[in-house]
Amino acid sequence: MTMTSFFRKKRLHLTLLIGLLLAAYAAAALILNFNSLSFLYLHLGIDWLAVNFIPNSQSLQYWGNILQALVRTLLVAVASTSVAGVFALGLALLGAQPTGPNAALRWLIRGFASVLRNIPIVGWALLLLFSFKQNDFTGFLALFFLSLGFLTRAFMETIEAIDVEKIQALQVTGANYWQVVAQAVLPEILTPVLSWLLYMIENNIRDATLVGLLTGTGIGFVFDLYYKSLRYGPAGLVVLAIIMLVIAVETVSSLIERRVTA
Missing domain, CATH: 1.20.5 (Single alpha-helices involved in coiled-coils or other helix-helix interfaces)
Known part of the structure; x- marks a missing residue:
């Protein structure tokens, strides 16, 4: 050709x-x-946002409530990701090819993780809302289940990417399962596992905002309250606060990753 x-x-x-x-x-x-x-009139909507959603001096009186809700959202995101990370690591060790005890269990864990991570966060929030009502625990569970599925799959792929010769060498010397995991697997996957956890925390902070709209908690609820009561200035301050939090968390995550990989 x-x-x-x-x-x-x-x-x-x-x-x-x-x-x-x-x-x-x-x-x-x-x-x-x-x-x-309708695209020709897009500038009208942007002009309206620029006029109404810009925080002013009167919006600052709401900063205390916004900051409190922001901290609650951050804590829920960090807690759900941390707990999910612990369970996901255990499931990944049982479900990954080099460390899984048998094929049936590996396929079962893979299927379980796929189901969890393919249900969107809104779906989890709506499903759990009927059982646990509107509270922080409902948001925690929604983020937990989605994080568990995502991290389990990510950790399994990380484990399967390591050098199996180290595992085989320890097995030849007579090391048991937990010795192999502690000496050959965990040291190899520590850095990528930490990276996945930090990424999931950043993602869950964004998702927690959406979950808060449904569960009536956190920064999402505060935004919904201000927006529906036509307090657009404070609502704009909420959006600005979320952006600042996400940037701050991303900056801290980058610093931690540099220190670990250095």
Whole structure:
């Protein structure tokens, strides 16, 4: 195949892909009765946000309540991720190829993790809301179950990526299962496991905001309260506080990862 025919084939594939995407958009817009000309008025919505959602001096009187809700949201995110991380590590050791005792248990754990992580956070919050009502514990459980599924799968893939020769060498010397885990597995996966935990905490802080809207707790509830009562300035301050918290947590996570990998 010549270079000319190769690029011609690539352009054809790209053209077909763009055409398929445009056709899918047109079909969806037709079914939903969506007016594409609405994009022309997008600036009106942005102008409204710029005028109403900018925090002012009067918004600062709400800062105490916002900060308290922000701390509660952070604690729920950290607690749910930490507890899920402990359980996920145990399940990953039993479900990963190098450390799993048998194939049946490995497939069972993989299926269990897939079910947990494929239910969206909103789904978990709604399912648990009927049983545990509107409180912080409901938000904790929703974040816990999603984190457990995600971290179990991530930890299993991390364990399966390590050098199995170290495990085999210890097994040859007569080391038992827990000695192999402690001396060959855990030291190898410590850094990536910590990275996954920090990433999950950042993600859960964002999800906890959405969960709070449903469970009536945390910073999500405070935003919903201010927004529905037309207090747009304080609602904008809530959004700003969430952004500051996420940036702060991400900065701390980066510093911790550098110290661990140094």
